[in-house]
Amino acid sequence: MLYVQKFGGSSVANAERVFNVARRIADTYWKGNQVVAVLSAQGDTTDQLIQKANEINPNPSKRELDMLMSTGEQQSVALMAMALQKLGLNAVSLTGRQIGLRSSSTHGAAHIRSIDPERIYSELERNNIVIAAGFQGVNRYDDITTLGRGGSDTTAVALAAVLEADFCEIYTDVDGIYTADPHVVKTARKLDEISYDEMLELASLGAKVLATRSVELAKKYQVPLVVRSSMSDAEGTIVKEEAKVESTYISGLAMDKNVASISIIGIRNEPGMAYKMFSLLAKRKIIVDIILQSIGRGATKDIAFTVTKNDLPLAVKLLTDNRTKLGFEDISYDDRIVKVSVVGAGMASHPGVASMLFEALYAGGVNIMMISTSEIKISVLIDEREAEAAANMVHDRFFTGSAAIDARR
């Protein structure tokens, strides 16, 4: 079997942890498997390098920043190969360039264009364990690029796809995907399986275990993903196309605190007003999520929508500056809200899920400010002070006791 195993920065933060990971890789190898391990930079290395750069130039070119930052992974793969050699194994470290990872030219947030696996194959044929630098590649000018947020996950999934690996294991500090954040919801439990689509919704809704891009890639190439803990031998969660049906139609609950709502009151009720308003925001790369529009009565209507908390000040300023042009009466905003979402592939064919959610919130006296739905998820906006209680109530309703049985009917 061919395993691709990805380990994050905290898993290789010091010599002791490097050996923990090395032993895990060695175990897989000793069982007769081929292993390609993908690593991030060691713990604090990234921060230290950013600080070094800041001392010299707080605003350096992204090309040079990539040149600097990519040394972090290069160091961690070299050290891991040394650790495996110490354990008596043949290991070879490879840079992003050496694993043949060609990317787009956008330094700091490059996309993978292609992977030429020749070098990896030739190392595997010589029975070497391959330790590959995650997060990095080279562009068409042969300059080093970094892949941006979640880049090492993406490297691992892309390698697994190209090498047609039997397993792509993502090692992290939690032991799998949970039905909700265990820090918030006490009764949250680990899922054995989840579908790519459900995982995508959860990832984009604030579950931070896997980067959205890596899940998209896994779905596209049907890479069998396993999310598991680098600290324990627990089995983890398998992410695949068709996950087996759990006891309810929803597989998880996500909570996103990075959300704020803006209400535009009394905008003229004529065609093109929404377009004018949202294109103003789009030009400044402000992403608008849930949009709610009142039914126009007479000359005016109201529009409310959500943005991320970071974008809120700019969005409010842009709209206020263009108040006359857009011709609305008033603007208000609220950044003390939270988005709670339930995700489940079985939802589409079971309309009862939405009403179960509303019922649970109503029973708990939680006011719903906005609602948004897709094929496999329902999101509601609520007051942030009620978020934790609401998450627990909703989770209990779907995952424990008689409610779960209700939903299965």
Next chain:
Amino acid sequence: MLYVQKFGGSSVANAERVFNVARRIADTYWKGNQVVAVLSAQGDTTDQLIQKANEINPNPSKRELDMLMSTGEQQSVALMAMALQKLGLNAVSLTGRQIGLRSSSTHGAAHIRSIDPERIYSELERNNIVIAAGFQGVNRYDDITTLGRGGSDTTAVALAAVLEADFCEIYTDVDGIYTADPHVVKTARKLDEISYDEMLELASLGAKVLATRSVELAKKYQVPLVVRSSMSDAEGTIVKEEAKVESTYISGLAMDKNVASISIIGIRNEPGMAYKMFSLLAKRKIIVDIILQSIGRGATKDIAFTVTKNDLPLAVKLLTDNRTKLGFEDISYDDRIVKVSVVGAGMASHPGVASMLFEALYAGGVNIMMISTSEIKISVLIDEREAEAAANMVHDRFFTGSAAIDARR
């Protein structure tokens, strides 16, 4: 004009020094020149990386050590490019691979095979300042190599040769090549010019300013070298094929403390004995320097020679172990000696130099243990307790007052 400028690790040890060097590069550029700067790793980086490796595996493969160590220069070139960008200049950093440096495969001590300057040319054509990582290249397998001792000097000289640079400036912590070590000889003075051959003799005799390999390369390709200080604007010393004649026939005095002598007493006076003895040492890579053999009288003769202090214990053990086979009577050694050498291209045609040297030592009551001569140098072995006094006497004899005038006649 095209300048290649090389800066060592201490010159770029922290943000302040990085900017010192950046301003020097900028000055050269603003005067209308093209600049390729070659950098070593920042101050302590190399030691820190070695320590990290040691914690994990005190005996890692040299390939992985090169993978790790090469990140040091990659970081310093990225930071230097950022500093130049901060000064408003266009600069681009390049790894050993990107400057097209192909090397032999011997990790940790690779030799330069070739340099493909295409990338550098295209950056220079776009008016970019090029910041190149010294000390590193890639071998035929596309693996990162390091060039070993003095590697950054060698990178700079090789680049200057390939690019046909007008100047190759080696910036260091002294302001040029001196007639003797200024810490030992108070009257030592800086040379304006010195020939490659003289510099080679000085370098191999213990003057540490330039690595021997880089001088050999400069001579081979007739690269105009300048050795100067990164701390001052002093003019430095030019190293070239034909240096202008100074006031005496010697250009410098070198002192080498890493030397020990071995005397073999009463070895059989028959053919092949010297061969047997020295091949024994050569097999263990022990380099023998000065050899002195007594004229055989009757059945036996004596042989004395020098090795480095580090090799002394092994050499003595090898010879003692083979005493019966080699058939000598006694062995003794002395590691409290020093080799003092005078170097000068004018020496060959002026036999008076040797007698001036002997005269100066005789006048000072210094006993000469061994003598070795070449076309352009004379070395003597003396007691280490007399070394400093002898160096000063010899230097004074050649470089100051009436003696210098004597020698010119």
